[in-house]
Amino acid sequence: MYFILRAIEYIKKQKAKTILLFVLFFIIANIAMAGLSVYRASEVAKQNIRTEIGANVVYSIDSVKLTTDVKSGLIEYETDASTLAGVPLLKNVQLLVNLDYVKSVDMILHLEVVNELLEQYIYIPTTTQTGQGKVNPTVETGDFSLKTYSSLIPTDFSNNNATLVEGRFANETEISSASNVILVEKTFADNNQLKLGDTVELTEFNATDSSPISFTIIGIYKSNVVLDDRIARTMSPALLPQNQFFIHFDAIENIMSTPVSDDTLLAGAVFELEDPTYISAFKVFAAEKIDLKYGLLDANDALYNQLSGPIDSLGNLSGMMVIIVMIAGALILGLITALTVNQRKYEIGMLLAIGESKLKIISQFIVEVAVIAVIAFGLSVFTGIQAGKMISESVSMQPSTAVVSTTGTQSGRGSSSKYTQPVMTNPSMNIDDVEINIELDGKSILLLLGSGLLISIVSVIIPALYVTRYNPKQILNNIG
Amino acid sequence: MSILSLKNVSYGYIDGNKKRTIINDLSYDFEVGKFYTIFGPSGSGKTTLLSLIGALEKTQEGAILFDGQSIESIGLSKYRRNHQSIVFQQFNLLPYLSALDNVINVMNITNNPIPKPYKETALKLLNQLGIVESKAIRSIQKLSGGEQQRVAIARALATNVKLILADEPTGNLDTDTEREIISIFKNLAHDYQCCVIVVSHSQEVTKESDVSLRLTNGKLVEIKGEKHE
Ligand SMILES: Nc1ncnc2c1ncn2[C@@H]1O[C@H](COP(=O)(O)OP(=O)(O)OP(=O)(O)O)[C@@H](O)[C@H]1O
Ligand SMILES: [Mg+2]
Numbered sequence: 001m002y003f004i005l006r007a008i009e010y011i012k013k014q015k016a017k018t019i020l021l022f023v024l025f026f027i028i029a030n031i032a033m034a035g036l037s038v039y040r041a042s043e044v045a046k047q048n049i050r051t052e053i054g055a056n057v058v059y060s061i062d063s064v065k066l067t068t069d070v071k072s073g074l075i076e077y078e079t080d081a082s083t084l085a086g087v088p089l090l091k092n093v094q095l096l097v098n099l100d101y102v103k104s105v106d107m108i109l110h111l112e113v114v115n116e117l118l119e120q121y122i123y124i125p126t127t128t129q130t131g132q133g134k135v136n137p138t139v140e141t142g143d144f145s146l147k148t149y150s151s152l153i154p155t156d157f158s159n160n161n162a163t164l165v166e167g168r169f170a171n172e173t174e175i176s177s178a179s180n181v182i183l184v185e186k187t188f189a190d191n192n193q194l195k196l197g198d199t200v201e202l203t204e205f206n207a208t209d210s211s212p213i214s215f216t217i218i219g220i221y222k223s224n225v226v227l228d229d230r231i232a233r234t235m236s237p238a239l240l241p242q243n244q245f246f247i248h249f250d251a252i253e254n255i256m257s258t259p260v261s262d263d264t265l266l267a268g269a270v271f272e273l274e275d276p277t278y279i280s281a282f283k284v285f286a287a288e289k290i291d292l293k294y295g296l297l298d299a300n301d302a303l304y305n306q307l308s309g310p311i312d313s314l315g316n317l318s319g320m321m322v323i324i325v326m327i328a329g330a331l332i333l334g335l336i337t338a339l340t341v342n343q344r345k346y347e348i349g350m351l352l353a354i355g356e357s358k359l360k361i362i363s364q365f366i367v368e369v370a371v372i373a374v375i376a377f378g379l380s381v382f383t384g385i386q387a388g389k390m391i392s393e394s395v396s397m398q399p400s401t402a403v404v405s406t407t408g409t410q411s412g413r414g415s416s417s418k419y420t421q422p423v424m425t426n427p428s429m430n431i432d433d434v435e436i437n438i439e440l441d442g443k444s445i446l447l448l449l450g451s452g453l454l455i456s457i458v459s460v461i462i463p464a465l466y467v468t469r470y471n472p473k474q475i476l477n478n479i480g
Numbered sequence: 481m482s483i484l485s486l487k488n489v490s491y492g493y494i495d496g497n498k499k500r501t502i503i504n505d506l507s508y509d510f511e512v513g514k515f516y517t518i519f520g521p522s523g524s525g526k527t528t529l530l531s532l533i534g535a536l537e538k539t540q541e542g543a544i545l546f547d548g549q550s551i552e553s554i555g556l557s558k559y560r561r562n563h564q565s566i567v568f569q570q571f572n573l574l575p576y577l578s579a580l581d582n583v584i585n586v587m588n589i590t591n592n593p594i595p596k597p598y599k600e601t602a603l604k605l606l607n608q609l610g611i612v613e614s615k616a617i618r619s620i621q622k623l624s625g626g627e628q629q630r631v632a633i634a635r636a637l638a639t640n641v642k643l644i645l646a647d648e649p650t651g652n653l654d655t656d657t658e659r660e661i662i663s664i665f666k667n668l669a670h671d672y673q674c675c676v677i678v679v680s681h682s683q684e685v686t687k688e689s690d691v692s693l694r695l696t697n698g699k700l701v702e703i704k705g706e707k708h709e
Contacts, residue, residue, distance in 0.1 A: 002588035006577065013576035013619070347574060353536055354586050354635075355561025473536035 003360045007367035017340065018372060024336075025376035028329035029452060033384020035321035036448050040441075041388070042315030046308045050276035053300045053307075054159060055103075057282060059096065060268035061087045062296040082265035086295030091262035093269040099285045101278035106151040106270040107249050111256055112142025112205040112238050115212070119191045120144065121242035123232045142205030145238040146182075147267075150249040155270040160224055162241070167196045167219030170248040174218075180254055183219035183246040196220065202245075205238075207257040215247065322448075326455060333369070334459035341365070341463045352472035362464045369460050370453060377449045482509035483642055483675045484533065488542035490698075491528060502528050504698025505542070512642055515669040516677045517686045520695035526679040527647055529695060533677065534566040534645050535559050546643070562591050565636030567646040572632035573620045579606060579631040580616040583638045590639040602638060609634045609664065626657040633664060644668060646678045650685065662688050 011018050061081060069075050081087055090107070097105050120143045149155070153169060156162045165186055174181050184194060194200065194217060201212040223241035237243060253260050273282055279299045286297055341348075351361050486508045492501040502525035510516060518526055531537050532544060535556040543550045551559045565586075573582045583602040587594045595601045606616045609630040615623060623631065629649060636644055644665070650658040662685055668674040669690065678685060686692050692704040 002585060005581075006574070006585065009581065010576045350572065350574065352557075353534065353560060353566055354589055355557055355559075356589050357557060471537045473531040 003356075003364040004367050007364045007371065010364070010368055011371060017336075021333075021336065021369065021372045022376050024329070024332060025373050025452075025456075026380055028325055029377045029380035029449070030384045030387055031325045032322050032329075032448055032452065033380050033445075034387035034390075035318040035325065036444060037385050037388030038318035039315050039322065040444060042311045042318070045311050046315070047277070049304060049307045049311075050279070053276070053304055055273040055276040055279065055299075056155065056159070057271045057273065057279060057297050057299045058268055059088045059093065059271065059286075060296050060298070061265075062292075062294050065296075066294055081294075082263060085291050085293040088266045088268055088295060089262065090260065090264045090266060092290050092295070093266060094262075095289050096269075096271060096286050099282060099289065101273045101275070101282050102271050103274050104151045104272045106149050106155045106272070108155075108267045108269065109146075109148040109249065109252055109264075110239075110267045111146040111148075111252060112144070113146055113202040113245075113255070114143050114205050115200065115202055118143070118200065119188075120237060121185075121188055121191065121240055123227075123237065123240055125233055126229050140206075141236045142238045144202070144243045144245060146202070146245050146247050146252065146255070148249040148252050149246055151270075151272065154246055155272075156246075157221070162221045162223050162225075164219055164221050167217070169219060169246075170251075175248050175250055178248070178250045178254060180213060180215040180251055181218045181247070182215035183221055184217055185242045185244065186220050186222045187242045189217070189220050200245075202255060204255055204257055210255075210257055213255045215245070219246075221246070326452065329452075330455045330459045333456055334462065337365070337369070337460045338463040338466075341467050345467055348467055349470075349472045349474075352468075358468045361468060362461060365460050365464050366457050369456050373453055373456050377452060381445055381449075483512045483547060484510040485545040485548075486533075486542070487545065489532060489539050489544060490541035491525075491532060491539060501698055503532065506699050507542075508693075508700045510643075510675050510677060512673050512675045513669055514675060514690045515666050515688070516675070516691045516693060517689035518677065518679045518693045518695055518700070519681060519686060524695045525698060526695055529700075530566070530645055530647050530677070530679055533643075534564055536566075558591075561589055562639070563641055564643040564645060565639055565641050567629070567632045567636050567644070567649045569648040569651045572635070573628060575620050578617050578619060579611060579623060579627075579634075580613075582620065582631060583635050586635050586638050590641075592640050594638070594640065602634075605634045605638055606631065610660075625652050626654070626661075629653060629657075629661060633661070637668070642674050644674050644676045646676075648680055649678065650680065650682060655684065658682065658684055 061084075066075075066081070066084070070077055070079075075084070082089060086092070093105065093107060096102070147154075147156075149169075151158075154162075157164060157169075162185075164183075167183070169183065170179070170181050173179075182200065184200070189195065196217055196219070198217050199214045200217065201214050203212045204210040223244075225241050227235075227240075232240070258264075271282070273279060276299075283297050283299075286292070348361055352358070486506055489503055489506045490501065491503040492499045494500075506529070518529070520526055532539055535544075535551050538552070538556070543552070545551070546554060546559060546563055551563075554563070573579070574585065577585060580599065580602055583606060584598045587598045587602065603613055603616060607613070611623075611627060611630055611634065615627065620628060620631070629652075633649070636646075646665070650661050653661065665676045665678060666688055669676045678689070680686065686704075689704070691702060693700045694703050695701075
């Protein structure tokens with residue numbers, strides 16, 4: 001092991017080379033460390049966005065495609081949507097529920113209902129606009145709408161579009177017996193002087209032989225949705241959150257004239273996955289099960305992409321930076337070693353002449369570089385993360401409001417409520433919530449430094465091997 | 481008995497497209513207890529011959545036997561490590577180690593038993609060759625040429641080998657220093673029963689040797705010295 005001592009003595013005596021190598025390693029490690037910490041931070045930030053947006057995938061009819069195809073004449077305007085491929089029929093939803101990663105599903109059906117005795121909430125425009133945006137008077141709609149839920153907590157509540165202010169959701173007994181229990185909006189309840197335990201009588205709208213069904217109020221909720229003025233003016237009043245009642249999916253048959261079957265078209269289904277990271281895998285599996293021609297699986301992707309876009313480019317840039325700086329470092333180190341190994345030829349020849357093994361000569365060179373590298377890398381752990389923080393601070397993130405409003409009314413005008421978006425986008429999410437935290441875990445530090453060390457060693461071994469393949473006479477001859 | 485036998489050794493260099501033979505079917509036996517000198521005109525192949533004996537490169541034909549065993553079967557690196565020491569005219573020592581550490585270095589490399597602690601043994605040896613401790617711990621560059629050559633000899637002796645080779649070891653030294661170095665070699669051969677082979681142009685050196693050999697036409701010819709029986 002005397003070669004280690006030789007290496008240490010060499011480092012001490014060749015101060016200029018030692019300092020040069022140290023500075024090289026230190027700079028490279030700092031840039032790499034900074035790059036890696038920014039990269040890691042962007043990955044974490046993206047994950048956080050996913051987590052915050054949630055693990056929900058909404059399955060609904062692809063109304064954009066449907067509209068285009070109707071316009072271009074590919075399908076008839078009168079076509080029954082439930083006959084189209086890939087739409088959220090109950091049987092399709094059930095196929096997807098059985099896929100991996102699905103924790104629960106919220107099946108959403110809209111049913112328009114009426115009761116002449118109850119006061120409908122009327123939207124009061126915040127701005128005065130005339131002419132435009134009046135509800136098409138030729139289409140009749142119900143006064144209110146029922147919205148179903150099949151998960152323990154309806155998606156609208158779990159994503160904060162609505163908050164329960166009093167009461168509860170349907171319990172297991174009520175679900176299994178398909179009891180007529182209902183949740184109503186607070187404004188509606190106040191306007192009609194309704195409280196928990198009261199009953200409301202509702203009749204299905206436009207059905208031939210329908211009779212009023214009575215529902216017991218078990219919960220009162222408050223809608224958090226702030227509607228865009230223009231959308232609110234044009235949408236069917238029955239779909240306004242204040243005119244919406246929540247009942248359990250299993251109770252819908254009590255009031256609906258057509259029985260629920262495999263071919264029932266849902267307004268949509270919300271799949272809650274085990275984890276947000278499974279979203280893309282789930283989509284792939286789903287596409288294998290069902291031809292999603294007129295169906296759409298959306299995990300709030302527009303919002304996710306908008307939020308993660310700038311972070312993504314920052315992450316890619318920093319990842320690239322790490323790779324480039326590592327390659328450049330390896331080349332520079334290889335060059336330095338090649339040049340100095342040439343200077344050290346006679347030393348190699350001499351060591352060979354006194355019987356030192358090639359392995360130990362190369363080991364000495366490796367130790368020389370490794371000792372300097374380890375010290376430089378060790379210091380850079382502290383300074384590199386600091387540099388990473390500075391980089392990510394200087395790359396300013398445009399704090400733009402990224403509320404994507406898909407508030408369920410693309411087809412509100414004149415068409416059946418069945419085509420509306422099943423749930424609204426979480427309205428509280430915007431880019432201000434996205435934080436980049438510069439932190440590096442021990443594993444990635446070790447990985448980076450380990451690969452740095454490995455690259456260093458390789459770029460030392462190659463030129464060293466080149467020299468030691470000669471026999472000692474050849475080496476000594478060239479100098480003497 | 482002979483410690484080193486050269487048996488029909490040949491060696492040449494490829495010059496352009498024709499081969500130039502430098503060592504030509506050379507056979508000779510070297511014995512312990514004797515101080516040999518080899519001389520010959522420049523370019524006659526003295527350094528080449530010493531490199532073959534010192535296993536710095538392989539013979540192309542014939543064999544070199546050490547204690548009756550071919551050095552290739554011993555293993556060239558192992559042979560260099562344990563059975564011979566070579567002193568060059570220059571470039572003998574690692575510049576970043578002190579004189580003392582240069583000696584300790586070979587003690588660590590050889591497999592031969594060396595009395596411990598190495599530092600003490602090395603200092604004693606250096607002292608015998610006129611390098612006192614204050615000089616021994618100095619960096620090599622701060623020693624004179626003669627002092628460096630003494631360190632190189634101390635290093636050659638440090639591994640307790642029987643075969644000492646030297647290629648013009650006094651080429652850069654003044655006559656007084658040369659004389660001292662010669663007496664050290666003589667001593668090694670006569671008092672320590674080593675086989676000492678020195679390549680030298682110098683008349684001083686040749687004069688002092690037991691056997692003087694001339695390298696001509698790729699062969700060794702005895703000029704002075706008794707034929708062994
Ligand atoms: N690597 C080589 N390639 C080709 N020819 C070589 C090589 N090394 C030595 N020679 C030639 O071999 C011959 C013998 O060289 P060598 O160094 O052994 O001579 P020498 O007797 O030691 O000379 P000097 O007294 O000048 O040291 C010379 O003509 C030299 O040019
Ligand atoms: Mg020579």
